[in-house]
Every structure is written in C-alpha cells, then in structure tokens.
Amino acid sequence: MTRPPLTLYMAAPRGFCAGVDRAIKIVEIALEKWGAPVFVRHEIVHNRYVVDDLRAKGAVFVDELDEVPDDRPVVFSAHGVPKSVPAEAARRRMIHVDATCPLVSKVHIEAARHHENGLQMVMIGHAGHPETEGTMGQLPPGEVLLVETAADVADLAPRDPERLAFITQTTLSVDDTAEIVAALRARFPSIVGPHKEDICYATTNRQEAVKAMALHCDALLVVGAPNSSNSRRLVEVGRRAGCGYAQLVQRADDIDWRALDGARAIGITAGASAPEVLVNEVVAAFRDRYDVQMREVETAVEDVEFKVPRILRVPA
Structure with a gap:
C-alpha cells in the first residue's frame, strides 16, 4: 500500500x-x-x-x-x-x-541581592512547581509574592509599593511573561526588574523555533513530560502561533493518530528535558505510516556548556 x-x-x-x-x-x-x-x-x-x-x-x-x-x-x-x-x-x-x-541559581542570587537592598520580591511563576518553590525558599516567608497571571497583579498587597523587584521562573512563556511584566510596571512604576531577563536562553530559543515553523504546519507534536513547564509552554506557543492542533507526547505510543488524519505537514520539537532518543522514536513512528520528507527549521545555534560542581571534579 x-x-x-x-x-x-x-x-x-x-x-x-x-x-x-x-x-x-x-x-x-x-x-x-x-x-x-x-x-x-x-x-x-x-x-x-x-x-x-x-x-x-x-x-x-x-x-x-x-x-x-x-x-x-x-x-x-x-x-x-x-x-x-x-x-x-x-x-x-x-x-x-x-x-x-546555573541560570536558576542566577535568579536566586538576584533575589538575595534585592532582599539585602530592602526590596520585597514578586515572583512570576507557577505555584507548586519545584523551581518556584526553590526560588521562593531563598528568602524568609512573606518576602516573595507569587503571581501566575496578569490578572493576579491587581490582587497583590506588597508591604511597600515603592520597594519592589520582580523575578521569574526560567521556563515560562515569553509572551505571557511580557504581559505580566507590563501589568506589574503599570501598577508599580518603580518596580525593579532583572538586568537580563530571567527566562533562560533555551526556553526562549525553543519557543522561537516553534513560532518559526508553526505557520508551515497542520499540527505540532512536543516531546516532553506533562510535569515539564517548558514543554507545556511549547504546546501553548504552537497553538497561538497558528498550529491547528498541538499535542504533548511522552513517547511515540502517545501519538493520537486520528487527530493527525489528513495532515500533510507536522512540526516536531522537544522540551529541554526530553532526550533526542525519544524524538527519534517519534520520527520512526511517522516513517512507518507515511512517506516522510524531513525539513529542519533552525532559529538559533546553542553552544552553552556548564561545568559540574567541583566536588565531582576532585578525587574521592
């Protein structure tokens, strides 16, 4: 056939x-x-x-x-x-x-510096996410106020509206975060922001790649885990960028083939914690069912590398 x-x-x-x-x-x-x-x-x-x-x-x-x-x-x-x-x-x-x-640690350092300067923190993030809990736990209770949406900004009750700074979870939607930051600056004009945005380069790069290929695709598959913030954001970004259908899959077995029926162009990406072996598994599943032509959409080249802690680099 x-x-x-x-x-x-x-x-x-x-x-x-x-x-x-x-x-x-x-x-x-x-x-x-x-x-x-x-x-x-x-x-x-x-x-x-x-x-x-x-x-x-x-x-x-x-x-x-x-x-x-x-x-x-x-x-x-x-x-x-x-x-x-x-x-x-x-x-x-x-x-x-x-x-x-290290990019999360950078946010921790920012929070500590602002606290030392007497500023109360506003954190843009998702309640219950380990990164959010870890960052909020850098400062004493009450020193970090959490907002998840632009609507939350109206309910903030800071100790001193003139003495505020904000930080963000590193894996958020760039566009959503910009909207929340705008709401914060509108309500608290003197609020201090990071010298360089907290959303990490990898999150930003993966979202930009999805935006670039979304208009070419009938559907988007994001390889990643349901508890992965950056993976879930990629699904949202794809939908907003024009993909008629976007699905998060952990493995090839999760693909909803009926939802993809009739598609002639499909985008594939993976969250920052998803290994390439799972992407290859998804591609192989498509090759079993379709006559596949591959096209790469490259929007950035990453060459970042972080050293492991010193305790692992010295003899036992």
Whole structure:
C-alpha cells in the first residue's frame, strides 16, 4: 500500500539544554564516584525516560531529605531547592551535590541581592512547581509574592509599593511573561526588574523555533513530560502561533493518530528535558505510516556548556 506523503518540520534547537545535560551528568558522575545508591531529591529533570534510566543505574529518587541516610550522597535537582535543604544536609554532615541549573541559581542570587537592598520580591511563576518553590525558599516567608497571571497583579498587597523587584521562573512563556511584566510596571512604576531577563536562553530559543515553523504546519507534536513547564509552554506557543492542533507526547505510543488524519505537514520539537532518543522514536513512528520528507527549521545555534560542581571534579 502506498504511504501518504508527509513533511516533518524539525525544530532546531530542541531537546536537552545545558542545564539539563549538566544535571544528568552530575548524577552519573556521582554514581561512578561513590557507587550506588546515590539519592536524588525530586526528579533530577522532568522526564520519566531520563529518571527511569538513572534509576536503573542506581539512583534513588525521594521527595524529601529525611528519606536519605546520613551516609549516602544526595543530589539536588536541576530546578533548585529552598535554602533550608542544603542547610539541613550540612547539619547532618551529608555529602550533597547541587545540580541546580546555573541560570536558576542566577535568579536566586538576584533575589538575595534585592532582599539585602530592602526590596520585597514578586515572583512570576507557577505555584507548586519545584523551581518556584526553590526560588521562593531563598528568602524568609512573606518576602516573595507569587503571581501566575496578569490578572493576579491587581490582587497583590506588597508591604511597600515603592520597594519592589520582580523575578521569574526560567521556563515560562515569553509572551505571557511580557504581559505580566507590563501589568506589574503599570501598577508599580518603580518596580525593579532583572538586568537580563530571567527566562533562560533555551526556553526562549525553543519557543522561537516553534513560532518559526508553526505557520508551515497542520499540527505540532512536543516531546516532553506533562510535569515539564517548558514543554507545556511549547504546546501553548504552537497553538497561538497558528498550529491547528498541538499535542504533548511522552513517547511515540502517545501519538493520537486520528487527530493527525489528513495532515500533510507536522512540526516536531522537544522540551529541554526530553532526550533526542525519544524524538527519534517519534520520527520512526511517522516513517512507518507515511512517506516522510524531513525539513529542519533552525532559529538559533546553542553552544552553552556548564561545568559540574567541583566536588565531582576532585578525587574521592
């Protein structure tokens, strides 16, 4: 039977960013250095395939530090942790390795600097997300006010409207965040913003690639996990940019083929915590059903690399 023709537009860049790549390496090197088990507080990154792969190598994922024995190393996830967590690890004299993405750490440093200058923080982020909890946990209770939407700005009750600064989660929609920032500046004209925007380069680049290919596509598939903020934002960006259908898939098995019936051009991208092996799996599934022509849509070239912490670079 003749397979119908299909053009797959592949976003570039897509998939792993430097912070995710570093976090995974940290767990792998820790396992080599100290042997299994190495404990990891929360998912190292938001991707089931990655977590399961590390678990098979000897990583043990836990929700809280009190689940970790004193005599075993623990790694903190790429999303960052409240200050109380490494403080407790130090009190217990545990070997602990911080895999927080350096771009998230930059936001932590900004928050601390503004706090030292007497400013109350407004954080733009998603309630309950580990990165948001980690960033808000850098400062004492009440010093960080959370807003998720532009509408939330009207309900803010800061201690002093003239003494405010804002920071953001690094994995937000660029367009949504701009709308919230505009609302903050309209209500609080003296609010202080970051010297350089907090949304990380990888989030921005992946969203721009989706926008560039959206107009060519009947549908968009984003390879990523449902608890991955940056992956879910890519679905939203694709819909807003003109894709008639956009779906988040963890694996090829999740593809809704009926929804794609009749499509002749489909865009594929991957969130920053999704490995390329899963993208290849999705592409292979399309090749099984269609006569596929591949086209790459490149909007940026990424060459960022972050070093692993010093504790992993010195002999045991």
